[in-house]
């Protein structure tokens with residue numbers, strides 16, 4: 001195995017525990033980072049984690065769904081394209097009984113004394129006594145495509161910024177012909193977009209920076225100075241200017257709300273499209289160069305308030321649409337020891353869901369590693385289910401391993417609820433999530449350069465003798481191969497994330513499986529429990545790192 005060739009230090013898995021709101025903390029991580037995410041968010045209206053930023057205390061199911069979706073968008077950005085998420089979520093009823101919303105004074109482990117605190121919500125479709133169906137509400141919302149967020153997060157701020165640009169801003173194109181002038185070389189002119197807002201109220205421009213995180217404010221003219229027309233300014237004047245990509249980011253964010261400067265926005269958007277047609281300044285084809293020149297002339301006219309008709313090849317800035325999650329499987333977690341719920345007019349619900357979600361239709365999945373044993377003898381009547389069904393043709397007949405003593409893992413998993421004793425009341429059992437980590441990370445590790453997991457191959461092999469279970473056909477692990485074009489064969493461990501770390505069950509499973517781990521959690525107290533759980537002391541197979549750079553190495 002690859003671990004053998006590594007030094008003692010490399011043999012150890014690393015973990016990084018970060019305190020804060022997962023949607024904020026994740027911003028520190030680059031796009032396409034994590035191989036696997038295994039997580040369980042707080043369920044709606046069930047427990048109080050005593051933190052103003054917590055998920056789960058929203059007053060309506062819709063708000064909860066919206067917040068989950070928004071956190072999961074940040075998870076999606078940081079998930080590798082070949083990565084997968086295993087998302088555990090449970091359901092509840094719209095009623096006034098049961099437990100909900102703890103208060104600090106609780107003395108029954110995480111559950112409310114009595115039920116006075118829980119009230120059925122008034123909702124247009126979810127009646128009192130209705131099962132809310134939260135897992136599926138969340139799953140369907142996660143499948144929805146969405147507009148890629150711009151550099152301005154809130155719609156109100158986008159609208160405000162657009163009206164500021166309409167009134168006091170400028171969207172323009174700068175031409176630079178320095179080559180031609182300075183070096184007397186006849187390269188073609190270059191064109192770049194810029195945006196500026198000028199104002200004597202510096203607070204307004206500071207707000208622009210606050211909501212966009214872009215650029216800085218410069219003092220343009222001091223009070224008392226006169227401009228080229230001899231007009232003396234009475235107040236200091238400030239300027240917020242952005243060039244190139246930052247200007248284009250702003251353009252994308254404000255376009256839908258612009259009123260007077262829509263044409264300028266189209267012109268700089270089109271310029272960007274032309275600039276992206278990767279030519280250097282010597283080789284820009286003539287027709288493209290002519291179009292850029294035209295855009296430059298047109299935007300000058302627009303900014304001088306001259307009437308302008310836009311040519312048909314000028315494009316409107318498009319909102320970028322990101323496809324939603326691929327919902328690949330709904331795993332039913334059948335609890336062997338569910339909570340008795342006292343209902344006498346329906347069965348007891350003893351299950352939750354684990355949704356397998358991916359960013360792409362193709363992703364890493366170690367099928368071999370999570371196969372399960374078949375229960376029955378190969379040729380018994382319980383063999384392959386379709387044999388006696390006339391007219392049934394199963395496409396996957398060739399691909400089943402029933403006769404090898406193995407079969408693809410099925411989607412209902414029986415497991416008792418966690419027996420973890422600690423200050424946390426909603427942990428999941430390590431055994432439940434072990435197959436999730438095993439399927440979505442490579443035992444062999446991933447390419448040190450591009451992070452692509454090494455892939456296992458296996459073959460069907462016929463052996464001379466029958467084994468104890470009565471099989472002479474076995475599936476044989478043929479080892480791993482690298483699956484990327486990088487020259488190096490060096491490997492590192494895969495990286496697993498839990499954005500709702502709790503006590504770090506996902507971390508424990510990831511580290512036991514020799515992977516690296518990042519856990520994000522609002523409550524310091526739980527992070528301390530996780531730290532104790534993950535840090536395995538002197539004979540360690542894991543060690544804590546303290547920076548994002550260290551965990552990504």
Ligand SMILES: C[S@@+](CC[C@H](N)C(=O)[O-])C[C@H]1O[C@@H](n2cnc3c(N)ncnc32)[C@H](O)[C@@H]1O
Nearest residue numbers: 021022049054055427428500502503504505522
């Ligand atoms: C269901 S528990 C997770 C338990 C975990 N799977 C375990 O086995 O220990 C959800 C956790 O999410 C945390 N949490 C709630 N809102 C959060 C947020 N916005 N960002 C990060 N953590 C949050 C809670 O404090 C809680 O510990």
